[in-house]
Amino acid sequence: MSKQPRPNIVFIVADNLGWGDLSCYGGVTPTPRIDKLAAEGVRFTNYTVESQCTPTRSAILTGRQSVRSGTYRVTSPGLAPWEYTLANLLSDAGYATSLWGKWHLGDVEGRLPTDQGFDEWWGYRNSVDEAGYTTYAAYNAIAKAQGLETPKLWEGKRGEKSVAVCELDMKVRPRLDELIVEKAADFIRRAADGEKPFFTYIAFSHIHPPERAHPDFDQTDPKRLGMYADILAEVDYRVGQLVDAVEQAGIADDTIIVFSSDNAAWPEGGFGGSNGPWRGHFFTPPAEGCMRVPAVLRCPKPAPAGLVTDEMFSAHDWYKTFAALAGAADRIPTDRPIDGVDASGFLLGEAEHTGREAILFFGPDGSLMSVKRGNIKVWYYYSEGLEQPIVAPQFPLVFDLGSDPGETTPLFGSKMDVGWMMALVAGYVREYRRSLTRYPNIKPGEEFAGYPSPAVD
Numbered sequence: 066m067s068k069q070p071r072p073n074i075v076f077i078v079a080d081n082l083g084w085g086d087l088s089c090y091g092g093v094t095p096t097p098r099i100d101k102l103a104a105e106g107v108r109f110t111n112y113t114v115e116s117q118c119t120p121t122r123s124a125i126l127t128g129r130q131s132v133r134s135g136t137y138r139v140t141s142p143g144l145a146p147w148e149y150t151l152a153n154l155l156s157d158a159g160y161a162t163s164l165w166g167k168w169h170l171g172d173v174e175g176r177l178p179t180d181q182g183f184d185e186w187w188g189y190r191n192s193v194d195e196a197g198y199t200t201y202a203a204y205n206a207i208a209k210a211q212g213l214e215t216p217k218l219w220e221g222k223r224g225e226k227s228v229a230v231c232e233l234d235m236k237v238r239p240r241l242d243e244l245i246v247e248k249a250a251d252f253i254r255r256a257a258d259g260e261k262p263f264f265t266y267i268a269f270s271h272i273h274p275p276e277r278a279h280p281d282f283d284q285t286d287p288k289r290l291g292m293y294a295d296i297l298a299e300v301d302y303r304v305g306q307l308v309d310a311v312e313q314a315g316i317a318d319d320t321i322i323v324f325s326s327d328n329a330a331w332p333e334g335g336f337g338g339s340n341g342p343w344r345g346h347f348f349t350p351p352a353e354g355c356m357r358v359p360a361v362l363r364c365p366k367p368a369p370a371g372l373v374t375d376e377m378f379s380a381h382d383w384y385k386t387f388a389a390l391a392g393a394a395d396r397i398p399t400d401r402p403i404d405g406v407d408a409s410g411f412l413l414g415e416a417e418h419t420g421r422e423a424i425l426f427f428g429p430d431g432s433l434m435s436v437k438r439g440n441i442k443v444w445y446y447y448s449e450g451l452e453q454p455i456v457a458p459q460f461p462l463v464f465d466l467g468s469d470p471g472e473t474t475p476l477f478g479s480k481m482d483v484g485w486m487m488a489l490v491a492g493y494v495r496e497y498r499r500s501l502t503r504y505p506n507i508k509p510g511e512e513f514a515g516y517p518s519p520a521v522d
């Protein structure tokens with residue numbers, strides 16, 4: 066029985082989980098709960114994110130390329146309060162909203178989750194890197210001498226100042242996702258009893274270094290040999306706990322559950338992970354292994370079940386899609402470029418395509434690194450690793466992902482008859498560049514107040 070005409074949204078995002086990590090994507094560590102979610106819903110095999118944590122989270126919450134918002138790298142000061150986040154939009158449409166776990170879109174008052182449309186939050190302002198700071202005697206000595214605030218976990222409610230609740234350190238690290246899921250499940254239970262539909266954004270700390278396995282998963286199964294596999298097993302279990310919370314609250318028929326990742330794994334870093342058959346990793350933009358990650362979701366019936374699709378879909382597309390599913394498409398701002406498409410028809414089984422035909426991929430320096438349209442992929446810039454520069458080839462590199470998923474053989478050098486492919490994707494580049502004359506990109510940290518209205522131009 067449907068209490069709500071509008072669906073609840075449980076949006077779970079893992080940190081640095083690769084395309085090939087889940088068993089439903091061919092991974093070797095079993096992830097039965099996530100696989101079941103996919104089997105009951107949709108599994109995207111061609112889901113694209115941005116190059117790092119902050120950019121993808123910015124894209125999810127604004128529907129915009131992060132380069133437009135000045136959030137194209139992890140050191141960004143975060144989203145300008147002017148941005149109208151998915152939480153703002155759904156909140157204005159009558160949703161209860163909450164965020165649990167990682168934020169990473171601004172660490173100062175005025176740019177925290179409760180300043181950006183969330184009713185409540187609990188988690189950390191930046192990245193879990195900071196959990197490792199206090200393991201250094203030197204850091205502790207400097208923090209003490211200079212009166213620096215050590216990394217903290219925070220909580221806040223809309224209209225109130227966020228407060229630090231405890232240290233973010235390696236003692237709490239193994240239990241972080243247990244705590245995140247406890248808080249999120251409690252919210253789901255409370256919201257299920259409330260009058261409003263809800264949107265909850267649950268950002269796991271796994272699988273981002275510094276890592277430490279939870280005691281319940283730390284070499285507790287003889288089939289698992291290492292920490293990455295132990296943590297993957299935990300990620301799966303935590304997703305299961307959230308699915309159970311939804312089902313036990315009796316709202317499964319009214320609730321969309323999404324599980325995805327924010328960026329690729331970094332197996333070359335020595336810790337583990339798999340980006341499947343795709344070339345490269347977290348630090349090799351714009352290789353496919355850097356931008357393509359898992360995304361599965363389950364929509365209320367009669368949406369498709371067990372659909373595996375190679376339709377293009379991107380982090381930017383949740384915004385318009387959720388707005389449409391919430392019946393709030395009229396709240397999508399018209400005073401700024403929104404790059405996402407509305408794929409609600411596809412998710413409900415009413416349309417054959419998502420509506421996304423191409424994706425522009427920007428690097429951590431804000432440069433337009435590549436365009437992908439179906440299996441045609443064109444690189445304008447690339448990097449071969451964390452310690453390598455971003456360079457421009459003499460000619461753009463053209464790949465056919467259908468024949469060459471590993472992007473091993475640029476076609477121009479071998480065939481030379483691919484100019485039409487370059488011309489085809491150049492149209493999307495021109496369209497983006499044209500938008501900049503009317504809507505220049507916001508600079509990182511800029512106190513942006515809005516674009517002049519057309520009448521003023």
Ligand SMILES: [Ca+2]
Pocket residue numbers: 080081117118273327328
């Ligand atoms: Ca990440």
